[in-house]
Amino acid sequence: AQSVTQLDSHVSVSEGTPVLLRCNYSSSYSPSLFWYVQHPNKGLQLLLKYTSAATLVKGINGFEAEFKKSETSFHLTKPSAHMSDAAEYFCVVSNTGGFKTIFGAGTRLFVKA
Amino acid sequence: DSGVTQTPKHLITATGQRVTLRCSPRSGDLSVYWYQQSLDQGLQFLIQYYNGEERAKGNILERFSAQQFPDLHSELNLSSLELGDSALYFCASSDRSRRGYNEQFFGPGTRLTVL
Numbered sequence: 431a432q433s434v435t436q437l438d439s440h441v442s443v444s445e446g447t448p449v450l451l452r453c454n455y456s457s458s459y460s461p462s463l464f465w466y467v468q469h470p471n472k473g474l475q476l477l478l479k480y481t482s483a484a485t486l487v488k489g490i491n492g493f494e495a496e497f498k499k500s501e502t503s504f505h506l507t508k509p510s511a512h513m514s515d516a517a518e519y520f521c522v523v524s525n526t527g528g529f530k531t532i533f534g535a536g537t538r539l540f541v542k543a
Numbered sequence: 544d545s546g547v548t549q550t551p552k553h554l555i556t557a558t559g560q561r562v563t564l565r566c567s568p569r570s571g572d573l574s575v576y577w578y579q580q581s582l583d584q585g586l587q588f589l590i591q592y593y594n595g596e597e598r599a600k601g602n603i604l605e606r607f608s609a610q611q612f613p614d615l616h617s618e619l620n621l622s623s624l625e626l627g628d629s630a631l632y633f634c635a636s637s638d639r640s641r642r643g644y645n646e647q648f649f650g651p652g653t654r655l656t657v658l
Contacts, residue, residue, distance in 0.1 A: 462646075464646060466649075471654075472651065472652075473545065473547075473633060473649035473650055473651045473652050474633070474635075474647075474649040475545070475649070476646050476647075476648070479646050520586065530599065531576070531588065531647070532588075533586050533588065535585055536585060536586065
């Protein structure tokens with residue numbers, strides 16, 4: 431069985447400070463893991479993906495995530511937040527073939543000036 | 544632009560009515576997914592089609608149905624609409640032929656308002 435838990439429903443940071451959005455997953459096989467971002471009234475956009483290659487994955491807009499199998503985590507980070515990063519972020523786990531894709535509940539990121 | 548198109552962008556209708564939402568996947572993508580996003584329920588997976596066949600079902604109500612046509616576009620039919628069906632409905636597509644790459648590309652969504 432698969433599941434994904436985003437540990438924070440809301441995260442607030444100041445512009446220029448680091449961002450950490452936490453995601454834990456469970457899967458009975460090697461999963462594919464993704465982070466998506468959704469800006470208000472927009473569709474979801476893929477930020478980055480892990481598919482069993484390098485454990486540190488770099489995405490768009492300066493985001494990266496590290497796959498830690500021992501901790502079953504896939505946390506999303508960014509060294510310096512920008513106002514345009516304010517959005518909702520979804521952690522997603524999927525099996526090969528995409529027949530079982532589970533979305534986390536989402537974390538809303540607020541960025542203060 | 545993800546390459547996934549959805550029509551219409553907005554839909555306003557009354558309770559008890561029936562509507563059809565349309566989705567065209569990215570060129571070459573065989574899988575289509577439908578999601579419902581509302582304030583109280585979050586993002587809910589409804590159903591997935593692969594090359595015309597239903598492959599996975601999520602929290603889809605019996606009043607809702609979907610299909611994928613030979614040209615791979617998909618339609619989501621919502622009937623006997625209730626106020627609680629007001630939501631953003633997203634379509635996504637993916638290319639399952641590349642092993643391990645199950646990323647989904649999302650359309651801009653259809654905002655349904657039931658009055």
